[in-house]
Amino acid sequence: MNYDATVYHFPSRRNVVYAKKGMVATGQPMAAQAGLEILRAGGNAIDAAIATAACLTVVEPTSNGIGGDNFALVWTKGELHGLNSSGKSPKSIAIEKLKESGIIEMPKHGWIPVTVPGAPGGWAALSKEFGKLPLTDVLAPAIRYATEGYALTPNVAKLWEKAYKDFKMTLKGTEFDSWFETFAPKGRAPRPGETWKSLDHAKTLKRIAETNGEAFYRGELADKIDAFSQKHGGYLRREDLEAFESEWVKPININYRGYDVWEIPPNGHGVIALMALKILSGFEFKDREHIDTVHRQLEAMKLAFVDGQKYVADPKAMSVTVEELLSEEYTAKRRLLIGDEASVPIPGDPTAGGTVYLATADEEGNMVSMIQSNYMGFGSGLVIPETGIALHNRGHNFTLDINHDNALAPNKKPYHTIIPGFLTKDNKAVGPFGVMGGFMQPQGHVQVIMNTIDFHMNPQDALDAYRWQWVGGKKIEVEPCFPNHLALQLVAKGHDIVPQVDTLSMGRGQIIWRNEEGTFCGGTEPRTDGAIAGW
Structure with missing residues (x-):
């Protein structure tokens, strides 16, 4: 591997970075620092990856959230492990039901494209299998940013503004009100350098940490997701959440x-x-x-x-x-x-x-490649009231062609990007x-x-x-x-x-x-x- 090549093409040229004891690389400086904070506190690369991923739901909500999915490749003790923490479609959904209601292709927003979120389950699975620190310690930096707020970086602000304008034009039902209350509290998208925080997001992260993800799938958070889905005609139910398991x-x-x-x-x-x-x-x-x-x-x-x-x-x-x-x-x-x-x-x-993508490494030899997403920016446009949980729209990738391998069906995972x-x-x-x-x-x-x-x-x-x-x-x-x-x-x-x-x-x-x-x-x-x- 040649580290000395000097071929540059992109105008925003940067120098390569070296480190000996540990490293975190991701798209947000605050999230990278959160991962490093956990490494310095005695955590390993897996703990740092979870901390970074959780922090990214706060500091880059334009690309991922608690209600999304994540995948990871973990190198530890000379072996590579894979984690697929993506969820399935609801048990009650079916192509025939959608076509009977006049839907001819999978929509981008609303409840129909919402599959069971896997992100919290992925954090818990990684922590249980390979982590050194309790999840309450690992999620602490993310909880702090959500509670105290942080200043928006330029590209996040740019994507936030675009999403706000798009959603303002396209999301008309009352089920989308909580998205605007959460992500546009001033009646607009926050601007570069402005502070944004979400106490609801912080409370949800705290409950996920305290229960190792159980509150999300089998506790009070699951109840809130189920109730909001039923209120607005969604297919997702508590039983779908209860059935979720991250898959090695x-x-x-x-x-x-x-x-x-x-x-x-x-x-x-x-x-x-x-x-x-x-x-x-x-x-x-x-x-x-x-x-x-x-x-x-x-x-x-x-x-x-x-x-x-x-x-x-x-x-x-x-x-x-x-x-x-x-x-x-x-x-x-x-x-x-x-x-x-x-x-x-x-x-x-x-x-x-x-x-969002992140990579972590520590001096013990552990390395993590992890990716997390709400898909298409903020995802479905749905936020569960009083939780800060922005739900993804990963089911949009399903097709309604019954003869296709990726056809929508109950309890099925969609093609994932x-x-x-x-x-x-x-x-x-x-x-x-x-x-x-x-x-x-x-x-x-x-x-x-x-x-x-x-x-x-x-x-x-x-x-x-x-x-x-x-x-x-x-x-x-x-x-x-x-x-x-x-x-x-x-x-x-x-x-x-x-x-x-x-x-x-x-x-x-x-x-x-x-x-x-x-x-x-x-x-x-x-x-x-x-x-x-x-x-």
């Missing part, structure tokens, strides 16, 4: 040029990143800015993505297996489809042959990485891993470098700093290149690598308010 899963991986790249298995779409990298492993790349490099990256990404969109779902409902999607035979067939011109990809048949990543070499941890941002995430993973392995960039360079994003058909969005000569050559190959001024849409990532001496080397996202806290 076996991570999936491929070997890419001597490194093992790890992801969480479906219902998450990390397998898309692995499929694309496996296709790309059949090519040699010497120059990042060569037209063949970018063209092949784009074509491999398309092929992987359309397969993921067709097949990724609740594992119990998938018509193909991860092994089939990642098989050598199927990969070779997909690789042969990459020609000299841009294509409009279609799924193959392998059986024939608004999110949040994916933590991890890198190992020779059965030793290199470290956690991730790029948040909806359907950009596997695309960001591919670009960051190739920047690291193929082009020898250090963590900060790998994140600073320009990004592209396939959004459908032949359409490719690129950042303003994307090289003009490459854009012109891609157009000549038939790609539809669309410059994007808003770099937030290109994902927000964090990386922590560990070298042979045990020193941590971290990079944080220049496209947002990212920060690294080292010790």
